[in-house]
Amino acid sequence: MVVALGVAWVLDGLEITIASAVSDVLTKPETLNLSSAQVGLIASVYLAGEVVGALFFGSLSDKLGRRNLFMITLGVYLFGSGLTAFTLGNGTGWIVFLYFTRFIAGMGIGGEYAAINSAIDELIPAKYRGRVDIAVNGTYWAGAIIGTLGTYVLLNHVDLSLGWRIGFLIGPVLGLVVLVVRRNLPESPRWQVMHGQEEAAEQSIAEIEREVTATGVTLPPIDESKAIELKPTDQIGYFALTRVLFKEYPSRAILGATLMISQSFLFNAIFFTYTLVLGKFYGVSSEATPLYLIAFAVGAFSGPMTIGRLFDTIGRRRMIAGTYLISGVLLAISAWLFYAGVLNAVTQTIAWTVIFFFASAGACAAYLTVSEIFPLEVRAKAIAVFFAIAQCFGALGPVIYGALIGEGDEPVKLFYGFLLGAAVMIVGGLVAHFMAVDAEGQSLEDVALPLSATRRTGIVRAEGAGSPFGT
DSSP: OHHHHHHHHHHHHHHHHHHHHTTTGGGSTTTTOOOHHHHHHHHHHHHHHHHHHHHHHHHHHHHHOHHHHHHHHHHHHHHHHHHHTTOOOOSHHHHHHHHHHHHHHHHHHHHHHHHHHHHHHHHSOGGGHHHHHHHHHHTHHHHHHHHHHHHHHHHHHSOHHHHHHHHTTHHHHHHHHHHHHHTTOOOOHHHHHHTTOHHHHHHHHHHHHHHHHTTTOOOOOOOGGGOEEEOOOOOOOHHHHHHIIIIISHHHHHHHHHHHHHHHHHHHHHHHTHHHHHHHHHOOOTTTHHHHHHHHHHHHHHHHHHHTTHHHHTOHHHHHHHHHHHHHHHHHHHHHHHHHTOOOHHHHHHHHHHHHHHHHHHHHHHHHHHHHSSOGGGHHHHHHHHHHHHHHHHTHHHHHHHHHHTTSOOHHHHHHHHHHHHHHHHHHHHHHHHHOOOOTTOOHHHHSOOTTOEEOSSOOEETTOSSOOOO
8 A cells, every 4th residue: 555655756756857867968959959947947847737736636635535536646647747758849839748748747746645645644553654654755766766777778878869758758657557556545434434434434444454453463442532523524625724724723834834845945946956067067967967866866765764763753843853954054064065166076966965865854754744734624635735835936946046057157156046945944944843743653633633523432433324433
């Protein structure tokens, strides 16, 4: 289940890495002959598609269910990304076609986030929710590694005009395999009971319990003091959601928005333009840039996988604040070293590998935060809203940094850009320190009681249900 759901992040990391790895290639006359700003706009259009997809499919996820959206969003992604490979020229019409296909691919991935993070948190035990969610989100960088290796082979052993197109087909091929795996995924029992499907919810829970007890584990009795009475509710629109978030949970809304905006701006700004920095400032050839991206991706992948468990043990507040502050300070230091001219392509990569070891763990925790601190009825929509807000700011990063990079003859501009990214992460860390929710080890209902639920002594029942929903 975790693998099948986590592949959404793999595909996103794959897409962004391929787009970043071929960005310098697309500026060459034998390919599309784009300017640095036009290449940056490709990334921004993709991110804009993610925003639209998150909002549209996030609403459908709360309405139709997590599982039903899995297949649809993946199909949208496959369609958009596959079409990108068929950009056959560099005329105005073909460039518009390129942007359009990136927008559609982004919509599919954006829609995945709302449904996937909801399902993961609603199906993972509270004791392990933090590390599992962070690890799954961290698989973004596994996709980055796959994309980097693929583009390295393609850009060095295939004609450039063909290689970049084949690169954009790697994701769809992987996605087709995942479509088969996802067919057997369960629906979230929490979503089922909230929509009056108490019988189906009972069956889902019973199946999970059978699998657990088959391993020899004895399940403890249900703690009836945790019981709540649930009443299936009508759909809550985005306007009503805004009221819920900023009126009922103002500090949590500020926390979620700040964490998501800061990490999105930093990652999109740095990663989408990484190969431009290597090419323009350090003279690294486009064929060699994937090697540097591999080191970058390995560092970012290692963070969530090695320190993710600490978000469950040391706690959300300390770890989120710590990872944001450390990455911000380290980025400021590396910015000064860059401006002083003491870095080369290798040492710059080492610096960013260390920075994003911490930053990626913090970024994954941002997604964890917005998916666990709001009520069940609006969970997917809340993820979509904060993801959309974050990507609106994040979409500015590649364009801004692309302009700051220019032809690589004014490093002072990029120096100030790096300082801006450092300041944004530090602000995120400070907000986490004062506002983070200590959700480690707590059930989702303890972190945020469903809007239509009340605590009572007894077992959990859906209103009008003939049998208890015992979980």
